Amino acid sequence: MIRNSPPCTRISxxxxxxxxxxxxxxxxxxxxxxxxxxxxxxxSSSIHAGTKRTSQRARSSRISLASPVESFERQVYAAQSVxxxxxxxxxxxxxxxxxxxxxxxxxxxxxxxxxxxRIFGSFAMWQQPAADARVGADLKAGAxxxxxxxxxxxxxxxxxxxxGADVFYLRRFLISDVGKYNDKGLGNxxxxxxxxxxxxxxxxxxxxxxxxMDLGLNxxxxxxxxxxxxxxxxxxxxxxxPQSYLGRVxxxxxxxxxxxxxxxxxxxxxxTQQSRSLAARAPYFMNGSAANLRELVDFYDRRxxxxxxxxxxxxxxxxxxxx
Amino acid sequence: MSRRARQPPSARLxxxxxxxxxxxxxxxxxxxxxxxxxxxxxxxxxxxxxxxxVAGGVYNSGTPxxxxxxxxxxxxxxxxxxxxxxxxxxxxxxxxxxxxPYEERTLVITYPFDSDRASGPDMVKLKALAVYARxxxxxxxxxxxxxGDSRLSDGSDLAEKPPLAEARAKKVAGIxxxxxxxxxxxxVQWELEAPVGRGDEDWRNRRVEVTVSP
Numbered sequence: 001m002i003r004n005s006p007p008c009t010r011i012s013x014x015x016x017x018x019x020x021x022x023x024x025x026x027x028x029x030x031x032x033x034x035x036x037x038x039x040x041x042x043x044s045s046s047i048h049a050g051t052k053r054t055s056q057r058a059r060s061s062r063i064s065l066a067s068p069v070e071s072f073e074r075q076v077y078a079a080q081s082v083x084x085x086x087x088x089x090x091x092x093x094x095x096x097x098x099x100x101x102x103x104x105x106x107x108x109x110x111x112x113x114x115x116x117x118r119i120f121g122s123f124a125m126w127q128q129p130a131a132d133a134r135v136g137a138d139l140k141a142g143a144x145x146x147x148x149x150x151x152x153x154x155x156x157x158x159x160x161x162x163x164g165a166d167v168f169y170l171r172r173f174l175i176s177d178v179g180k181y182n183d184k185g186l187g188n189x190x191x192x193x194x195x196x197x198x199x200x201x202x203x204x205x206x207x208x209x210x211x212x213m214d215l216g217l218n219x220x221x222x223x224x225x226x227x228x229x230x231x232x233x234x235x236x237x238x239x240x241x242p243q244s245y246l247g248r249v250x251x252x253x254x255x256x257x258x259x260x261x262x263x264x265x266x267x268x269x270x271x272t273q274q275s276r277s278l279a280a281r282a283p284y285f286m287n288g289s290a291a292n293l294r295e296l297v298d299f300y301d302r303r304x305x306x307x308x309x310x311x312x313x314x315x316x317x318x319x320x321x322x323x
Numbered sequence: 324m325s326r327r328a329r330q331p332p333s334a335r336l337x338x339x340x341x342x343x344x345x346x347x348x349x350x351x352x353x354x355x356x357x358x359x360x361x362x363x364x365x366x367x368x369x370x371x372x373x374x375x376x377v378a379g380g381v382y383n384s385g386t387p388x389x390x391x392x393x394x395x396x397x398x399x400x401x402x403x404x405x406x407x408x409x410x411x412x413x414x415x416x417x418x419x420x421x422x423x424p425y426e427e428r429t430l431v432i433t434y435p436f437d438s439d440r441a442s443g444p445d446m447v448k449l450k451a452l453a454v455y456a457r458x459x460x461x462x463x464x465x466x467x468x469x470x471g472d473s474r475l476s477d478g479s480d481l482a483e484k485p486p487l488a489e490a491r492a493k494k495v496a497g498i499x500x501x502x503x504x505x506x507x508x509x510x511v512q513w514e515l516e517a518p519v520g521r522g523d524e525d526w527r528n529r530r531v532e533v534t535v536s537p
Contacts, residue, residue, distance in 0.1 A: 096405040107410045116397050116411035122404035185435055185442065203408060239484075241437075 077103040078277045083322050085157040095165075097121030097203055098322060103276070112195070112202030119195045119205055120323065123165040126158040157318060163311075164319025168194045173306040179214035180269050183244035194300075198272045205275025205323065212269035216303050217285045218254040219246060219268035224289040224299060229253045236264035243267055254287055279321045293317045386415050418451070425459035425537035428452065432495065434529040436473065437483050439490045441531075449495070452535060453502035459537040464504055468492025468513035471528030474520035481520075483529065488513035491531045499533070 077100040081089055090099035097106075097120035112119040175197060176182060176189035190197075199205040216222025220231075232255060236248035243250060243265050250267050257266035270286045278284070283291050290296040297316050301308045308316070383390075393411045400406040430452050432445045441449075456464055468488040473481045496511045518528050 097408045102408060106408055110410040111412060114393070114411050116393065116400055116407060117409075118407065120408075122400065122407035124404050184440060202410060 077101075078280075079103055080277060080279055080322050083157070083161075085154060086161060086318075086322060087154055089322055093125055095121055095123045095126060095162075103203055106203045109208065110202040111200055111208050113200040117202050118165070118169045119200060119202060120165065121203075123162040126162040128155075128159045128162075160315045160318045161322055162319075164315035164317070167308070167312050167316045168199075168319055169196075171306075171308075171312070172196070173304050175304060177245040178216070179219075179243045179245055179267075180211060180265065181213040181215075184211075199275050201274070203276075207272040210272050212257040212266060212271055214243065214246075214256070214268040215270070217268070217270060217289065217299075218252050218256055218287060219243075220251040222303050223253055224295075226253055226287065226289055229287065234258070234264070234267050236267075240264040256286075275320070276323050278323055293320050296320075385412065389413055389415060421455045421458040423459075425455075427534065427536050428455060429532060429534045432531045432533070433526060434491060434531075436471070436481075436526075436529065437487065439487060439494050441495075446498075449498060449533065450502060452533060453499055453504055456499075456535045457503055459535065461504075461508060461535045461537055463508055463510060463534075463536040464499060465510045465512070465532075465534045465536070466492050466496045466499070467532045467534075468495070468511075469528055469530050469532075470514070470517045471525055471530075472517040472520040473525045474522035476522075482517050485515065488515070488517075495531045495533060 079098065079100040079102070081099050083089055088094065090101060096102060102121075110117075170193055172191050172193045174189035174191050182188035182190055192198075195205070198207045201208045217224075230253065232252050234250045234252060234255060236242060236250075238248070240248060241264060242248045246267075248264055252268045254270075255267050257269035258264070260266075278293060282293070283289070284293070284296045285299075290299055294313065294317050297308065297313050297320075300306060301313065385393075389412060392413050396406060396409060396411050400409075430445075430448055432441045432449065434441060468491040470483040470485070470488040470491075472483070475481055492511050492513045496506075496509055499509060500506050520528075
């Protein structure tokens with residue numbers, strides 16, 4: 001079973017729940033090596049980061065591993081810096097939430113789902129037409145003049161990214177039948193956008209008040225078809241609190257949180273992930289069931305019957321590609 | 324759709340609430356996992372293009388100071404988008420610390436039916452009560468769990484599960500201890516019986532009472 005561990009970069013922005021994930025990641029040398037190789041890979045590409053290697057002796061136990069790994073990750077700020085089409089993402093006039101410097105200087109652990117912050121800040125400077133003359137002037141002077149890049153193609157990509165930001169921030173849909181989410185008193189269905197529902201932490205896009213939930217990533221009938229993974233049948237005791245929408249008999253590729261708690265209601269539940277550096281760390285979801293960002297968007301579109309248009313899907317993919 | 328699952332005899336894992344058995348997806352397709360009671364709510368209409376979720380105000384809750392700061396930032400961010408990643412919602416000022424005279428205080432936490440999950444606002448009150456109990460050096464913190472019975476419109480009764488009163492009480496006691504309340508002064512108890520529902524305000528029986536005695 002594939003466990004695509006989340007990169008716990010900028011861990012100071014996270015709450016203890018994510019640290020738990022980091023600790024779980026640190027518990028095995030395989031996952032630890034995976035995290036390090038991912039970070040090394042990111043460093044060798046377009047991601048800026050400050051690094052310090054963990055010590056070799058830290059391999060011996062979970063207790064001795066947790067501290068140096070966490071110490072290492074606390075000083076890493078990983079975010080996309082360059083897009084092959086949109087160009088430099090941190091040039092003057094670019095959206096302020098992009099790039100690792102925004103993470104480094106940004107306030108940690110703040111709710112961003114409000115009309116000012118919009119999770120990753122404003123993309124107005126890439127909208128068409130330019131939001132104001134001053135921003136347009138910045139574009140002309142800086143980010144829009146990448147050498148060797150066709151300006152019209154670059155501008156079209158930037159406008160697509162800005163539209164994708166609006167889809168992420170504003171496009172609401174009905175979230176229904178998510179175990180450990182809709183049954184928490186929120187209502188079923190519950191209407192939210194990507195950013196206002198779960199991925200709401202300023203600059204990071206993880207859930208500021210996270211919890212394990214069954215989005216449908218692991219449990220049938222919603223999970224993507226994965227004939228390469230084992231399928232488990234879970235039969236809960238008659239007195240157990242059932243999974244609210246699937247009952248006490250479930251088929252799952254990954255029992256998820258239930259393997260830790262033993263609770264029927266936790267079968268298939270996993271944690272909302274942060275959203276930075278997505279382009280560098282496919283495949284997506286904890287079981288790797290989305291090979292690329294388009295498959296990720298398609299899963300949500302199918303799961304919640306959102307009805308994204310083809311343009312909206314591509315805009316959302318382009319937006320997620322520059323975080 | 325039915326499915327025949329191949330289950331190796333050794334591939335079983337007990338869970339606290341059931342049994343996990345290994346199967347294998349032999350073919351594509353999705354099994355039905357639970358019978359539908361009513362199909363009326365199964366159709367979720369796609370986005371209608373009307374409500375884009377744009378909030379009407381910058382920040383309509385919080386203290387006057389918080390709202391003023393958010394509105395000021397909104398004005399400045401409209402001119403300079405670089406400010407849009409500055410936190411718009413600031414922390415409210417810390418409440419004044421509890422001061423004597425310390426008196427007995429009780430907090431009543433109510434619950435949804437068959438749930439031991441309290442609301443966020445009630446947890447804020449519980450945190451404040453824990454601060455009060457520490458400041459008062461409480462000699463006793465009594466946590467009493469209850470479960471309820473609801474009288475339905477057809478005259479029948481629907482009772483919560485018997486272990487729920489205990490689960491609620493122990494969960495709240497655990498939270499209090501995590502908030503710094505000494506387990507030695509914490510008295511945890513629960514009522515085994517649920518009061519008979521009356522069809523009116525039965526929700527009040529689904530509760531935990533926390534009493535701090537200085």
